[in-house]
Amino acid sequence: MDPRFGLDRSITLPGDFPLAGGAVLPELTIAYETYGRLNANATNAILICHALTLDQYVASPHPRTGKAGWWTRLVGAGKPVDPEDWFIICANVLGGCMGSTGPSSIDPRDGKSYAKRFPVITISDMVTAQARLLDHLGVQRLAAVIGGSMGGMQALSWAVQYPDRVGKVVAIATAARHSAQxxxxxxxxxxxxxxxxxxxxxxxxxxxxxxxxxxxxxxxxxxxxxxxxxxxxxxxxxxxxxxxxxxxxxxxxxxxxxxxxxxxxxxxxxxxxxxxxxxRAMDYFDLAQPHDGNLARAFAGVQSRFCLVSFTSDWLYPTAESRRIVRALNAAGAPVSFVELESPFGHDAFLLDAPEMNRVINGFLLS
The missing domain is CATH 1.10.1740.110 (Rna Polymerase Sigma Factor; Chain: A)
Structure with missing residues (x-):
């Protein structure tokens, strides 16, 4: 198969995987898909983080539904994230149901599915699992992390948890914490x-x-x-x-x-x-909480450049949430650009035809 058009893979990493809540998984399986090739200097890797109900099939057909990848408007030949230029990685999140370790997985300790015995996880745990995958792939540093909604939460967390491994962050229609609503x-x-x-x-x-x-x-x-x-x-x-x-x-x-x-x-x-x-992992998400509620302090050590995108009709993660992140990044001295795009499509606008968003992301990646 031509690697430009997706390689569906999974790896199982033996050994304990500790979680933020104190529990420990006895092993970690990560299902992922890649597009393009890693260059000789390993400098062209982009990680795409998916939202709540999505998966690793960002630009290739879903094996259960047969539908096209969920972000083919952004990822693909001639698109801002082109596999001719980038080595693109998208992993099913920890806790997911498309191959990564989750509640439907088998617990190797007793041969039974975890089900409700699966430990509660966090966005931070998802990011740590992705870092383990990148270690396996030989990717020490990412040119960029891109994500919308819950994927944007992961992208922001990457910059905070692994500041020396992320060059750029594109966070779309997202927030630094989950609201009461x-x-x-x-x-x-x-x-x-x-x-x-x-x-x-x-x-x-x-x-x-x-x-x-x-x-x-x-x-x-x-x-x-x-x-x-x-x-x-x-x-x-x-x-x-x-x-x-x-x-x-x-x-x-x-x-x-x-x-x-x-x-x-x-x-x-x-x-x-x-x-x-x-x-539940999304509900627990609050980047500022470990820093006495100060979001600027959470961003104090970041080394990435940031691009924030919001949409006018998104009431799930409204523009005010992106502005809060931008203010905190400014206070932390981190370089950030921000744009609010006009759209009638609500939160899902980032998944739909959004040529302005594509232009913003393309320009940011090439800058």
């Missing part, structure tokens, strides 16, 4: 999963997951990725395959049908326990 939405999703009788305390068989609960969790979360203007433009109050309301509880409206489809399709590619653990 976002924690609340995540709790609704978790409770939907755990209220499903099929969840069985987390010990459900792979072929009988808590599909109803997970679908509802996805529906609730998906609303936060959109905007009122976007929903109104796309669906309004238009009815779904009918001339009048049914006076019942079928999906009368197009928006209802859309959300139900999103929920059902999500169940086919994601694990319910992984959803619990990854949302």
């Amino acid at each position: 976002n924690i609340a939405f995540h709790e609704v999703g978790r409770q939907a999963i755990m209220a499903d009788p099929m969840w069985a305390g987390g010990d459900y068989p792979p072929d009988k997951p808590p599909a109803a609960g997970l679908a509802v969790a996805r529906m609730a979360a998906h609303i936060t990725y959109l905007s009122e203007a976007g929903l109104t433009e796309k669906f309004g109050r238009r009815l779904q395959n009918r001339a009048a309301v049914s006076f019942g509880f079928d999906a009368d409206f197009q928006v209802e049908s859309y959300l139900r489809h999103q929920g059902l399709s999500f169940v086919e590619r994601f694990d319910a326990n992984s959803y619990l653990y990854i949302t």
Whole structure:
């Protein structure tokens, strides 16, 4: 296979992997995909960090759904992150369900899946696992780390945890901490999963997951990725395959049908326990907390250049969150550029057709 078009891999690293919460995993498996080639000086590596419900298939077809990679608008031939120029790495996060160690993995100590016995993880743990992967790949320093949403949290954490290993950071539609509102939405999703009788305390068989609960969790979360203007433009109050309301509880409206489809399709590619653990990791995220709540102090030792991007209609991670990061970086004396882009598509704007964002990222990587 031509390495420019994706090599799907995983590695298992033996030995203890300590976690921020105090627990220890007996081994670590990281599933990842690469594009392009590492140059002779190992100076062209870019790490792309994925968001909550995404995975390592950033620019190649998903093996379960057959859909194109989730960021082919940014990564690919002729795009800002071109495998002809860069060695691109994207790993499934710790706690995920596409090959990396997570709750559906087998615990080598007893041969049974971890399920609810899997220890609670953090964004910091995800980044540490990625650093182990880069060590294995022979990448000591990254030209850039790029991520949106939860991926942006990882990108910021990379600059703080491994300041001498990161040249540039692109953090898109993200925050330096999870807000009370976002924690609340995540709790609704978790409770939907755990209220499903099929969840069985987390010990459900792979072929009988808590599909109803997970679908509802996805529906609730998906609303936060959109905007009122976007929903109104796309669906309004238009009815779904009918001339009048049914006076019942079928999906009368197009928006209802859309959300139900999103929920059902999500169940086919994601694990319910992984959803619990990854949302919890996001809730715990607060870069300033270990520094007495002072975000500028968290950034005091960074050696990276930063590019922050937000979108006008993103109410999940609004522009105010990016401005807070920019102010802290300025206070820490770190070089940072920032742009707020006009978009009606809400939080998901970074995944959609965003030529202005591409121009910003391309210019930043080449500067």
